[in-house]
Amino acid sequence: MYLTFTPSELNELVKSATLENNGDDFENEFAKDILSNFPLYEDFWKIFVVPLTKRVEVKNKSLGSNIYFRDHIDTVLINIASAHYSMFVHLGYAHDHSKFPVKSSLENAYTHLATACDLAETVIIHWHFLLLECRGERSNVQNQYEVKGQKNKKRYDFRFDKGYRNDLLREYFGKAMKSKVNEYINFSKDLRRYRNIIVHDVLIGRIIGEKNQCYIPKLEKIMHYKNWLSVMEAAEDELKKKDFIEKDIQVKENVVELEKRLNGLWKKMVQEVYDELFSLDRYKLREMMKIKFSEKNQPADEVIKSKLFNAASDSGLDIFINSDQSLPEYRGGSIIFREVFFTQPKKPEE
Numbered sequence: 001m002y003l004t005f006t007p008s009e010l011n012e013l014v015k016s017a018t019l020e021n022n023g024d025d026f027e028n029e030f031a032k033d034i035l036s037n038f039p040l041y042e043d044f045w046k047i048f049v050v051p052l053t054k055r056v057e058v059k060n061k062s063l064g065s066n067i068y069f070r071d072h073i074d075t076v077l078i079n080i081a082s083a084h085y086s087m088f089v090h091l092g093y094a095h096d097h098s099k100f101p102v103k104s105s106l107e108n109a110y111t112h113l114a115t116a117c118d119l120a121e122t123v124i125i126h127w128h129f130l131l132l133e134c135r136g137e138r139s140n141v142q143n144q145y146e147v148k149g150q151k152n153k154k155r156y157d158f159r160f161d162k163g164y165r166n167d168l169l170r171e172y173f174g175k176a177m178k179s180k181v182n183e184y185i186n187f188s189k190d191l192r193r194y195r196n197i198i199v200h201d202v203l204i205g206r207i208i209g210e211k212n213q214c215y216i217p218k219l220e221k222i223m224h225y226k227n228w229l230s231v232m233e234a235a236e237d238e239l240k241k242k243d244f245i246e247k248d249i250q251v252k253e254n255v256v257e258l259e260k261r262l263n264g265l266w267k268k269m270v271q272e273v274y275d276e277l278f279s280l281d282r283y284k285l286r287e288m289m290k291i292k293f294s295e296k297n298q299p300a301d302e303v304i305k306s307k308l309f310n311a312a313s314d315s316g317l318d319i320f321i322n323s324d325q326s327l328p329e330y331r332g333g334s335i336i337f338r339e340v341f342f343t344q345p346k347k348p349e350e
Contacts, residue, residue, distance in 0.1 A: 029092065037259035045084065072290055084119075087116050098252045113254060
């Protein structure tokens with residue numbers, strides 16, 4: 001069953017959603033900690049997840065309380081939304097271990113952080129494939145690995161092949177974000193390696209300070225201190241002691257750093273989901289969401305201009321004038337500032 005909205009009605013609904021007020025118990029609990037470093041998580045949730053749920057099956061123009069998926073939503077969208085939510089929960093668990101540490105918090109925190117990386121990459125890559133489908137295109141990297149697989153008689157799966165996964169990430173983010181995505185790839189590699197060593201090997205050695213502080217190898221130094229003997233030697237060497245950091249401090253720093261790096265990557269997805277959902281030229285995403293646009297009550301050009309300039313002025317964002325239509329076009333920023341969300345169709349030539 002399709003739901004029908006004007007673009008403005010749908011925009012007003014999704015921008016009114018907040019994790020604190022419209023999320024489930026986990027989202028209510030973890031929103032404050034996670035959104036302080038990763039605010040674009042909520043923006044993606046507003047524009048991609050909320051329309052999939054029964055929250056938008058409303059008649060009074062305000063969100064409902066039913067958080068379950070609507071009937072007949074495409075499973076591809078549900079899988080992306082599920083991975084997105086699961087990533088959030090693992091980040092929340094990592095926060096819990098950094099704020100309320102127990103004896104096993106070191107191992108638990110890095111398990112959750114590494115899993116959050118896995119899920120973040122699942123969201124990005126599946127959105128990459130979906131966006132290409134919406135635009136009638138196909139991944140060149142995917143084609144290359146399929147040819148490679150046929151030649152080697154092997155099926156490549158990005159979930160288990162880091163080379164394939166990283167190539168897809170680089171393809172999606174492109175040259176403009178090459179540096180940012182490479183920094184994320186290197187940081188996530190360090191997190192996974194640290195997780196593997198402290199979870200799947202002998203317990204790492206620790207240096208106990210004069211006030212009973214617990215010092216562990218720094219994230220980037222763990223390969224030098226995998227065995228206890230190397231840690232014992234470092235405890236007697238002032239220079240090598242600099243390779244260690246207080247346990248609770250490192251966990252907190254790594255949680256925050258991962259969230260900030262993910263926020264930097266999420267901006268591109270938020271803008272693209274927005275553009276696809278409110279595009280008048282393409283309707284694939286709305287079709288998969290079982291949403292249709294009606295044509296009533298579309299604002300006049302001058303109203304569009306006014307709303308955009310006011311939104312940009314209030315939030316310090318940039319806009320420019322589309323020379324073809326003399327309409328301002330929004331460039332970047334959180335979706336909550338996008339007061340106008342579609343491009344007026346050109347008037348027929350006389």
